[in-house]
Amino acid sequence: MRHSGITAQPRRSRRWRALPAVVGAGALLAVVAPSAFATAPSDTVLPSKNGSCAPTPNILRTKPKIIPLQYGMTMRIWDTGPTNPATRSIRVVVVTIPQNSPVGFQAISTPDLSTTQTTSAQVAHHKSTLVAINAAVFNLGTASTPEGPQVVGSQVWKATSGQQDSINVGLDGKAIPGEVSLTSKWTTPRSGPSVGSLNWQTLTSGINVYTNVWGHRPHPSGGREVWVTGTVTPDIGNRVTTMTGHVSRIITSGLGHRPPANTWVFTTSSWNSGMLRAFSVGAPVTLTLGYRAYDRLGNVLWHTAGALGRGGVYIWKGANRASCFGRDENLRPRTFIGWRTTSHRSDAQQTDAFIMTVQGRSNANGVRWGGATVHQATDFMLQLGAGRAVGFDSGGSTTMLAQLKPGAPLTHIDRANPKDGQRAIINVLAVAPYPFD
Numbered sequence: 001m002r003h004s005g006i007t008a009q010p011r012r013s014r015r016w017r018a019l020p021a022v023v024g025a026g027a028l029l030a031v032v033a034p035s036a037f038a039t040a041p042s043d044t045v046l047p048s049k050n051g052s053c054a055p056t057p058n059i060l061r062t063k064p065k066i067i068p069l070q071y072g073m074t075m076r077i078w079d080t081g082p083t084n085p086a087t088r089s090i091r092v093v094v095v096t097i098p099q100n101s102p103v104g105f106q107a108i109s110t111p112d113l114s115t116t117q118t119t120s121a122q123v124a125h126h127k128s129t130l131v132a133i134n135a136a137v138f139n140l141g142t143a144s145t146p147e148g149p150q151v152v153g154s155q156v157w158k159a160t161s162g163q164q165d166s167i168n169v170g171l172d173g174k175a176i177p178g179e180v181s182l183t184s185k186w187t188t189p190r191s192g193p194s195v196g197s198l199n200w201q202t203l204t205s206g207i208n209v210y211t212n213v214w215g216h217r218p219h220p221s222g223g224r225e226v227w228v229t230g231t232v233t234p235d236i237g238n239r240v241t242t243m244t245g246h247v248s249r250i251i252t253s254g255l256g257h258r259p260p261a262n263t264w265v266f267t268t269s270s271w272n273s274g275m276l277r278a279f280s281v282g283a284p285v286t287l288t289l290g291y292r293a294y295d296r297l298g299n300v301l302w303h304t305a306g307a308l309g310r311g312g313v314y315i316w317k318g319a320n321r322a323s324c325f326g327r328d329e330n331l332r333p334r335t336f337i338g339w340r341t342t343s344h345r346s347d348a349q350q351t352d353a354f355i356m357t358v359q360g361r362s363n364a365n366g367v368r369w370g371g372a373t374v375h376q377a378t379d380f381m382l383q384l385g386a387g388r389a390v391g392f393d394s395g396g397s398t399t400m401l402a403q404l405k406p407g408a409p410l411t412h413i414d415r416a417n418p419k420d421g422q423r424a425i426i427n428v429l430a431v432a433p434y435p436f437d
Helices: 119-123 270-276 374-384
Strands: 065-068 074-079 091-097 103-109 131-134 150-152 155-160 164-170 175-188 195-198 207-210 225-235 240-251 263-267 284-295 304-309 313-316 334-341 350-362 368-370 388-391 400-402 427-433
Touching: 091 374, 091 400, 103 119, 103 150, 103 164, 103 304, 119 131, 119 400, 119 427, 131 334, 131 350, 155 284, 164 284, 175 195, 195 284, 225 284, 284 304, 313 374, 334 374, 350 374, 374 388
Parallel strands: 195 207
Antiparallel strands: 065 074, 074 091, 091 350, 103 427, 131 400, 131 427, 150 155, 150 304, 155 175, 155 195, 164 175, 164 304, 175 284, 207 263, 225 240, 225 263, 240 284, 313 388, 334 350, 334 388, 350 368
16 A cells, blocks of 8 residues: 555635535534645745754664564664663664555544543554554643644544644545645524634634533633534534534633533634624524645645644655754654655655654653754654655654564553553554554
């Protein structure tokens, strides 16, 4: 199976027909909104300055430990060992997935956006998982809520009407860096207000919708909330979810609480609260939400089944575009996914995939030191042959699990001691035989 990316259609004009897309989950599904790039993403070109970059260690020039995995995959491990100074300790683990390997990527999540679990706990319900890494960058200010969009099982749990950075996974298990946006359609009222976000960590312009997928934590709210209760109907084939019901409550105090099942909450920033005054208790409401996915050139990916928010695209057109400023120059654990490409053109096809984690070691107090800067980790990916690479969440979240022998339990392989703990997070990117179980 090729890991070259999801089949993309040519970029359309802004006057697209709004096509349906998948939404929410048990607690809610949703997302789909038409949109197009006015300009190419800013990270499609190299920054004018890269700062003062620390030199990249030559660890990948040494001989690695090689572990053959199933389905033609290979794991390589480079480790400087415990005798090196703590601040320079490095353990690099790389899994190579050949483009013709019969495996695919899968976006996995906890039950909702308020519940965190370790990577091991999340993949425990996916018995065929062969490799798994921590995924989306999370928001430190909102108790680990993923900072970007999230689509799981062809249902969007989190998105905005504006395009947000993501790794998009197709129905065939291929993955590609791109963007996701929310789509919406009012049936009743026919001229409903614009919908700005679904389960987002901050209020955006327009109506902000919160569902049970947000979870138990208080959600952002302005000075007023409209609760709509009725029937939530997911249409998996068209990747949309529709709420058909009536306004059950309008409240101006005690805001932000999780609504009961089959209830969606509409809220806005305080200065946009007038948008909610058109709703009255008992009024009928029919709202359909979905999503649209794109590659980084603005082409629509019509068959996207999963998406997880990502960090920067650090290799683009075969060049290291990571900066060397601020926190990016800190030595920290890192998580990357990358691909060989057929050329260094923007529209190059992706071939073999790489999953990489870079770790340091713990000192006597359990604090982890070492690892790599963002620029160094990007250099590692270039040395592996990646023509395109993207960062996921790093630091203490960094985790890689792998099945080292057929039928064996997954091993926590990114750290020298498999018993080292894992941070509880929201979502995971897994590799499993395709089609998935």
